[in-house]
Amino acid sequence: MPERNAFAATLRDRIAQQLRDQILSGVLPNNSKIGIDELATQFGSSRTPVREALIELSHQGLVEIVPRRGATVTGMSVDTVRDNFNVFGGLSGLAAEWTTMRANTEVTARLRAIIDEAGPDMTAEQLIENNWRLHREINRNCGSDRLIAMIGQLSSTMPASYFNLIPEQVQISLREHADLVNAIARGDAAGARFLAEHHLRQAGEQMVQRIENTARDTAAS
Template identity: 30%
Template sequence: MPGTGGARPSRNGNGAVTRSTLRQQIADALRDEVLAGRLQPGQEFTVKEIADQYGVSATPVREALVDLSAQGLLDAVQHRGFQVHEYSLDDYREMIEARSMVVDGIFRAEKEHDRGPRAATILTSVRRRGEEARRAATAGDLTILIGYDLRFWRELSELFGNPYLADFLHRLRVQAWVCAVQHLRRLPDLRGHLWAGHTELVEALARGDAKAAHELVIGYNHHCLALVERLAAE
């Protein structure tokens, strides 16, 4: 099954693929299709079409599509199936604003956060994700960048030990990428256009420099918004 987010199917004692795993695998694969821009905003499809595409039954497909609808990536169309949600430029602006407020709160909390062995382990992993994201951004490889960027921010959010906050921020970032992709794919060459400051941000956090981290995130949000606004205007 295609997609960067899906795991291999787990199996129960009888060797059958569990439905819950299949449901998640299909949801991950479709999310990757949307993030890659292969499923376009407004594009419609039915449960049967997706089930036939992946060679599975309708039940886990329907459950996966409902999950993606709850995440704001799909819309249910009465008597017709589902369609990819269409985000506007105003939606993107509000996502950036919300994202900025959440991350800003995280960095304020970081000033009083006690570092320990767990934090050092997370930072090591985040640094690796950041290096991969930086390389992908520099090369203009949007698909690879999105995957590493989402993992980077997910793990960075976990540094502060609030799983609800991490889940919220991850969902917001997925939505922001879905909105941005439709514009970014218009550029034939993305080299030099994508933000590549992930490792700088990790180093700022590692040395406890919340001010520098805050400024990097402000620059990141400004860069993303300015680029999408320019492409939308064109």
């Protein structure tokens, strides 16, 4: 699963994150209207953090600001969503490979401790946080500040609440995380890269399927 800190620090960040997830997952399809007053009421806030969140999303190409009215979702096609996951997976695979080549017993112990904490009894929020911690630990040990920065930039194209959107992916993700950490621990750099890339590609296909199903259900209603 993608690396994203699901616990944003500010109200603006939380609003932007929720809207981003809804757009990236197809809950808010293209051409949907987003009202500033409605969002301010929903979050119990003033209009200012809502406007700031919409400006942030407009810079990411997800919405178009409508003066004095709010915003319109420009969204992403399923092809773009698939591309985002594939590109993110490619970079994450490279990070896993480089981390494997550099990993010592301390690194592998930290990775094992993270996956040992995860389990089906966790809430979705706890699983999201555990997922973020695992990928962060792998990425930050790759030895390349440039690669870490590129992964960080692309993380904004990943839905943070993935397990809320696709709960059936939880067990698959837990198994794939364990396989990835095992590959790193035994020094299998090529295997770790393959597993990380496959992990993200498969997650992307699940997201695309969800978006297509949502669009089909909406059209039929």
